[in-house]
Amino acid sequence: MEELIARGAEADLVLRDWNGLMVIVKTRKPKKYRHPELDYRLRKTRTNHESSIICKAKESGVPTPLLYQVDNENAVIVMEYVEGTKIRDLVDCLTDEERMSLFVQIGRHAGQLHRAGIIHGDLTTSNIIKSGDRVVFIDFGLSEVSYEVEKRGVDLNLMNRMLTSTHYAYQEQLLDAFMTGYRETMGNDAEEALDRMDEVAKRGRYIEKN
Amino acid sequence: MIALGVESTADNLGIGIVTSDKQVLANILDIHVPQEGGIHPREAARHHSENMGTAIKKALDTAGVTGKDIDIIAFAQGPGLGPCLRTGATSARALAAYLGKPLVGVNHCVAHVEVGRMATGAEDPLTLYVSGGNTMVSGYESGRYRIFGETLDIAIGNCLDTFARAAGLEYPGGPDIERKAKLGEKLIPLPYTVKGMDLSYSGLLTAITGELETGKHSVEDLCFSLQETAYAMLGEITERALAHTGKPELLLTGGVAANKRLAGIVNDIAEEHGAEPFIVPIRLAADNGAMIAWTGIEAYNAGVRTPVETSHVNPNWRMDQVEVPWRS
Known part of the structure; x- marks a missing residue:
């Protein structure tokens, strides 16, 4: 087969x-x-x-x-073969509470990756699978090993971009939940990376700078 | 209905006259060519204001209409260079007041997609829009054009032009680089920077300029390597966005759409994913007034009006901030 x-x-x-x-x-x-x-x-x-x-x-x-x-x-x-559903296809089918707790968990895992010096490189909801209780990260083809704040910021910006372009109805709520989880596992290094995420977004062409 | 559109976001001054049944009656272009270096916003704006009257008159003459025949005045309200945008907006306001016709502010990036749909017949495409100031992959989802991927720093056209200047090639850089690239053979290893569906060209530009300065490579090989690397990156983010959205059509537009190598890449990707490719003809793909006029008609028919009080320009007006009622 x-x-x-x-x-x-x-x-x-x-x-x-x-x-x-x-x-x-x-x-x-x-x-x-x-x-x-x-x-x-x-x-x-x-x-x-x-x-x-x-x-x-x-x-x-x-x-x-x-x-x-x-x-x-x-x-x-x-x-x-990880059996489950891509987060991208799951977001719209959840209650507010489920959605929040899922994104806290995703944020925690993102923090664990960054703490270990792993930059995913394609941190989007298409590359995360909910499989039972586990939230499994896949597709590390664009990943690299780095502890640089800049690369963490770019990685986080990818997630935020995905929320804005695809999960626009819940963007603020999901970003908040994601950041909560990220802060839990990243501890003192979280703020610097999250600040850089905003900075990276503003570096783009034609963005409201204020 | 007949619309007159004013485009002045960067170095192109464009006046277009378009009818609601998709006839482009006039599409006048007057391009500011800098004496040296890149576009200086103040110099470009001065060029636009000096040539505005002539361009408008030429457009009316070409279309065979008078001011009285025009039903709406559309203008590019952003994004773009502030001084250039203000020149176009001032002229559009004056024209609307003088003729007593409604004013419609149009987003320049949305206009590229809309005229592309008009010209090619594409209905719901994923759009790769590549020019001197923009590099983005967008598609329509619930009421707006969403941006799935874009450059994190400089635009593709900016990268090409800056290298062309350093290498002593013609301005704008794209066509000359394409001609030279055809004679290149050797692929020089260069940074290839794709971040998810976004990309970055600043590292590539620094590296290719460095390779040029070593004097070890022919300009043909440099152009070949720059094109192969830069366009493969565009191909990858486009392919990612196409797989992500599952759109049935792929539209290539913007000034860089004139490049045959890039058009070939877009055709290959479309074929691979079972989508239909559309390449916008260059007169409507590069910045022009007809795209503003056409989008003005669509917006006006959907109830969009821009009274003078809210007609200030917005140099940072992102495409995904614009409601697109005519598509819902």
Whole structure:
């Protein structure tokens, strides 16, 4: 059995039986619109980053999929199939209370990642899955290791951008809940990163600066 | 209904005359070319005010209409360079008062999308809008155009123009870089900066300028590498936004839409995701008055009016702050 469950921008995700386990095979296919050298460099480094940072994220206490096999050369990762719903598709189906507590939890995990020196790089509600009681972070292809405030600020700005563009009906409420959770796990370093998030947003073209 | 549109957000002064049945009767462009360096807002504004009267007259003559035939005056209220915007707004107010016709303030970025839809027949596209001052991926969702991805610092056109100046190429930089890039072969490794659905060009610009200064590369290879890297980044954020929104159409607009390599990338991505690609023809893709006039008609028909008291310009008016009642 083999089923293409998602054709993302970056990779195809195939659900299949692998030695008796149901797994996800994530393949970063070559993009014909990219120069072959650039394409190879991006696919290889992202596969490499993704696998190593997924393991590092686990150490920090953030749930991520289990890895079974990694092939950097062909940009293929075989990993656990996390059953659940993307936060993006879940937001509109929750009560206010559930939504808040979910985003506090997401904020806590974001804080744990940053504390451990992990920048997710694509911190959006499409890349977080609610699976039972767990909130699982996926898609670490754009991630990197850094303790810089600047990179934390950019990461947080991505989440806020997603709330503004996609979850606009609850943007303020969800950002508040997210920041509450983030402060819990980031402690004294939280404010600096959250201030930088605002600064990064204002750096864009044509933004009200006051 | 006939609308006259005034576009003066940056270096292009544009006067367009458009009818409610989508006929572009006139689309006059008068471009300010700086003697040296990039656009100086005050110099560009002076150019616009000196040429405004001539451009309006030329537009009326080309359209074969007189002031009395015009039903509404639309103008670009933002975003853009303050002095340039004010020149256009002042002229539009004066014209509206003189002719006794209603005034409609239009968001420049929204106008790019609207005229793109008008010109190509796209209905609900994801739009990649790339120009000297803007780089963004947007799409319509419940009453507004939402911005899914954009540059975190400088626009693609700004990046190209600044490099072109450093390399002694023609202004604006895009066309000359495209010609030279066709002769390039070697891909110089450059920073590739994508953050989710956003991107950043400042690091790329610093790096390519540094490579130029080493004197080790031909200008053709530099142009080739700059284009390949910069446009691949645009391709990636567009593809991410397309996968995220699931929009059935992909629209490419803005001055940089004239680039054939970028158009090819957009076509490839659309095909890959089963979306229909639309490339806006350059006369309507680059900044122009017809897009302001057309959007003015749509807004006016949906009840939008801009009385003089609220007609002040807004240089930082984001696209996602604008209600778009004609699409709901």
